[in-house]
Amino acid sequence: MKITTSMTPAGICTIAVIGDLDIYAAREFHSILTSDFENNLSGLTSVIFDLDKMESIDLSAMQLIMQVQKICVENDKDFRVIGRNALIKEFILLTSSDVVVEDRGSKTSVDVSSSVDIGARRQECSGCDHLYVSIRFDRQIFKYGLNPLCCLQSLRESNQILSVKLITSAAPEGLTMEPELCYFGLELTCTPNTSADEISKAFELLLDDCTLETIEPAAPLSEYALLLKTRRAEWEEVESFLLTSKTLLPDQLQVVHALSLLSASEEKNYSTQPKADAPLTENIERQQLETSKLDKLIDLMGELVISSAKNKLLISQVDNARLNESSAMMSRLVEELRETALTLRLIRIGDVFRRYRRVVSDGGQKRGKKISLTIGGGDAELDKSLAEKITDPLLAIFRHAIDHGIECVAERLKRGKAENGVINVKAYHESKSIVIEVADDGVGLDKNKIRDRAVILGLIDKNQKLSESELFQLIFKPAFSMDDKSTRISGRRDGIDFVKTAIETLGGSVAVFSEKGSGTTFVIKLPVAAAILDSFLVDVDKHLYAIPLNMVLDYIEINEKTKVEFIEQKAIRFEGEVLPLINLSDLFQAPEKSVRQKNILIVKYGRDKAGLLVDDFKGEYQAVIKPLGDILQKVRGFSGAAVIGSQELAMVLDIPGLIQSKCAKEERKFKSTTQDNDDYRIH
Amino acid sequence: MSVNINPKKTGQSNIDDQEISQRRQNNNYIVFGIASRKYGVEVDSISEIIEYGRVLKVPMTPSCIHGVVYLRGNMIAVIDIASLFSRPKSQPDARSSIVIIDCVYRGRELRLGFLVESIERVVELSLGDIELRPEFSVELDSGYTRGIGIVEKEMVTLLDIENVLSVESIMDLVESQYR
Incomplete structure (x- = not known):
């Protein structure tokens, strides 16, 4: 994929695309549009998309191009798409949004209180003879590698689509959108012989990640009203499509509009058979709400575990048997609570x-x-x-x-x-x-x-x-x-x-x-669960570091009694094996070195083992692990930060990374003739 | 303890147009010391100021990464601006604070802190008080500054904090450490 932009002094901006414009190009495309188009908007007179050499387009790119179109229309700029290939046809088909809906004024003036009329007409049939389909996608679908336009293709090949429209209202203003998320929805009408099952089949692979509503040909107006109700945020676009696709006549649309504005209780007055199943979208929203509450719960749980551990420590110093007993009981309960809470989030x-x-x-x-x-x-x-x-x-x-x-x-x-x-x-x-x-x-x-x-x-x-x-x-x-x-x-x-x-x-x-x-x-x-980690704490140059407990194999305190066989300070012999030795103090190059006697922690990851030379062992703790944040996401040697108790923080060592870089380094040292003798800096 | 500086609270509902236009001209700046110089940052761009403490060092990072702090459930990177300006690293003491700002990176909100030696005061500066293009040379890249303000006969360099703490350039610095 290649995108070139050119600008003439007269303010004509041409954006040419060569190759595939798919989700992997979305971010790049987005940044090009932002820098070359949005930032120069005032100096532009027209924008031309040259798609002549483009091979394919997916919805993520359509979204961006249509947002550009929107901006152009709003700012009175000329917008054109040129090219000779079939893509252009597809493009024009999907973007034909230049239809002005008539009677907008009179529609909003429909008197809802004239209930007799509406009530009487709610069972009236639409009179159209095509299947109406309305689809909204999960925001994340592009990331699953799904492209809704592919699904449309199969329907188009069998000539089943009468008209189609992209619903764009959900997209954020201008180009502020996240280019890898799906904001657009689809409305389409299909030939009468198309069954709802065929539609489901065409969109089969998307079914888990979208809400699909179909309305049979000649359905009562109340069904359209129900649809409009679930699409409340996008009603203008949906209504205009209902008209242009000739699904509803203008006067029918007025009735549907009025019906859709009725509240649930008013609805009952008209309805002889209230529709039992609530719209799917509501369910999804409720689910999402629960997830965020759940996250909050897990967060609090993490804090509770930590403060309980701290409490326990303090109480053990008091040496009061009854207090100890009650604290032990509480720790047990907290532990149980933690395990249960964590399972809630498992899928x-x-x-x-x-x-x-x-x-x-x-x-x-x-x-x-x-x-x-x-x-x-x-x-x-x-x-x-x-x-x-x-x-x-x-x-x-x-x-x-x-x-x-x-x-x-x-x-x-x-x-x-x-x-x-x-x-x-x-x-x-x-x-x-x-x-x-x-x-x-x-x-x-x-x-x-x-x-x-x-x-x-x-x-x-x-x-x-x-x-x-x-x-x-x-x-x-x-x-x-x-x-x-x-x-x-x-x-x-x-x-x-x-x-x-x-x-x-x-x-x-x-x-x-x-x-x-x-x-x-x-x-x-x-x-399994990222939030809480059983970890082993060590001290290196007066700073704390945490190591996931499941990676700790053994620890050796070096004193007069223990004998550890060092090999050139670069490796040690442990249970008959030669393990690489990583001197953390050297690695971290701390300004103030401690002069303490060193100790060795044996860590393993998979089949790899290594010894870590540290100052002191602090023991096992439960820690809440937090990511270091976007800015430090590229930091090597650490996988996050651990919060221990209410006061202590420790960097979490990335053991797999450390072992790997150490091994790579050592092998280079032993085996290559050009030997560089610097520290163990990672890579 | 934390000091909340909410810019929204300073605006009152019943001010007339004249006052509004005057307010636009006059901006509040927080004046603080970094590496024994005075700098100012617009109050509106700051989300809060916290006492210095509980900073976790991140070894093997460039010197401009002072460390991370734990603030209400999240780790926030603390930047040493002195280091960014190629001056000696700041040595935090009891007067030091961490100023937290919100920035946007790739459409996401991101919090970032920077270390200051002391918080001096909040001053209101009108456009007239600010020398936009100082004729004498300033040690900083002009992209980093908005001008020089005079506060009680002392020069205060007004920082364009979003440029100084550009997320991209800091990330580049971190990555360059491993090359």
């Missing part, structure tokens, strides 16, 4: 996976591959906030499998594999983590190819020796992509570089296993 991971079925089947089809998604262990539960955050990384992994993993049909047959490629995703619990495995049965990763490319990119030294897992970790490096040509579905974020960082910010890790020729498996490990 089944199968629900998360199901969203990807479409991505997989669609993506495969576009590439001439047959791919199906199988789901295992969908019953495992995951914290809701975590589930939302892994949506993007999971999508990237699926896309990697679709683009680079599974071979096309001919290739598979040649290799004696089944025609159908399979991506299997499964989830299971492992101690306090949840593990998600995404496995494909495709080509697998080619170690030599990765190696060669890494050398070309300067990521590793030519003679550097790397273990298999280290080699595979290289594919997460930015700019690392096995294929030079960028493919449509992976788009801008070709390669899966952001997967690793995204997962690690969540306190998890990702590993890759692959066998050349038989497939690749991504293994993601995540903590």
